[in-house]
Amino acid sequence: MAALLEIDGLSVDFAGSQRPIHALRDVRFSIERGRIVGLVGESGSGKSTLSLAILRLLAPSARIAAGTIRFEGVDLFALSEAALRALRGERIAMVFQDPMSTLNPVLSVGAQMIDVQFRRADLSRAEKRARAVAILKRVGIPDPERRIDDYPHQFSGGMRQRISIAMALMSRPDLLIADEPTTALDVTLEAQILDLLRDLRRDFAGAILLVSHHLGVVAEICDEVVVLYAGELVEQAPVAELFANPRHPYTRALLDCDPGRLAADAQSFPTIPGRLPDLGAPRTACVFVARCPLAFERCRAEAPALTTVGPGHRASCHLLDG
């Protein structure tokens, strides 16, 4: 059986002032049903661009330069706007980073949750409301019967993120894209939301693409991890394998920088020196060459290809060629 979502050779450009910015280059990976895949990378690595590209909600200045995304074998880029709309929210749903701005401030939570069920012409308003109450209860909103008529500003950030998740899960999507769902929350809330996502996967049997720059979050709940650097997929592996045996120098550096993995007596925080390369420049070398402690001649001359280094484990580094 084909994977639920297959991303194949995806390249996305943004219109720059002089030349296009390559936000994603030749990204390929797939998500199987029922799996939680973590998408990791620092700011500007293309994580959000990738999530929005799946729903085809990229800004008008973005252009799909190459590649396809297939959902259950259907090419999402070939679909009409109407067909896409039928897919959004119904089969693929998304939760955004900032719960403070993802709910309409002038409508009550109930009104929004009832409205989002607009496809269910078979349900009465009261039934829609009952469904909304039930799912709010499921995501852990206390006293949902009463609180459903409150406005977003009357909820805390963690509660609002739960409401956003509830709205996204309203129609039991096959794929939930969670774009940094815990980044705007504090640590205790983060743990609660992650628990919730893990539970929900069990209930809803859908796959989750969890976008995060936080490795601890990924280690916590993901089955698989995809590491993006400067718009390129540099490593992909099952989560335990990635943490035990990172093969790309960037992944290793990222793991070293994770505050959760630091020794208790560490004197300073390690950082990765340098910054992301110019995303507008044509690629004639490895993306990570400028910051790689192990870079050698060949890294400057040609870009490495993704090599399979183990079951489900791929990385792109010249050092892996043996």
Place this chain on the structure above:
Amino acid sequence: MSAPTFEAEATPAPPRAAALRHLLADPLGRFGLALVLVFLLTAIFADAIAPYNPSAIAIPARLQAPSLTHLFGTDQLGRDVFSRVVLGARIALEVALVAISLALALGGAIGLAAGYGPRWLDAILVLVFDTVRSFPTIMFALALVTLIGPSLETVIVIVVATFAPSYGRIVRTQTQALKHAEFILAERSLGAGPARILAVHVVPNIVGPLFILASMDVPVVITIEAGLSFLGFGVRPPTPSWGTVLNDGYAFIGNTPWIILAGGLPLVLSTLGFTFLGEALRDAIDPRLRKEF
């Protein structure tokens, strides 16, 4: 900015009651509200209030001074000026309500299309707004009266053409600002189409400020109607309007000043009332000026 849940629950008054309290605490707001209420009640119950038929001509009783039988006297045709002023309030309110509602609907719809639609559509619609707006109201009125003749409908068309572009521009700007709001993106990610986004998410976010603006335009429209009627571009005689009352009185200003006073004072007072009320309302409802919202 956002209060934690328990604090929000501790605020007892719903926003509307708080706004009303705020409005009544402002003396100018109270004064404005009183004037506006008098105007509205007069307009609504004009038939019951007016003691005479405002168009009934009684030449022998012409140009009488104010008395108990004719509170504001009579005009050159012996018509009761008080009755004409009372019925004129109804015309003024009618024109203001109809014209502003039409201008809001038309300008709002075009503004939504310009703000949410593609860039080329926006460019065309903004050009149309600016072209229409660049005509001075009086020149536009003259041209229109020449074409279709003076009438109540002409006044309404002129007012709509004057105000629709301003409302359109406001709606367009607000829509553009909202278009890229994260909650709109979130709604789109859940499959909402443009019509749903506009009706359910954009419009409720902009109607509040728009209605306040429109209510502040009521006195302006009343003045425009009176002005056009005074110049003979608006309401045709014998229909009573404050503008035609002013026009009738204007010819006799030296001998019988009460006619022009009777037509002018309600105009001044209602304009004042609406302006005070509008400003007080704006202060009361604008969340930036109120902490508890």
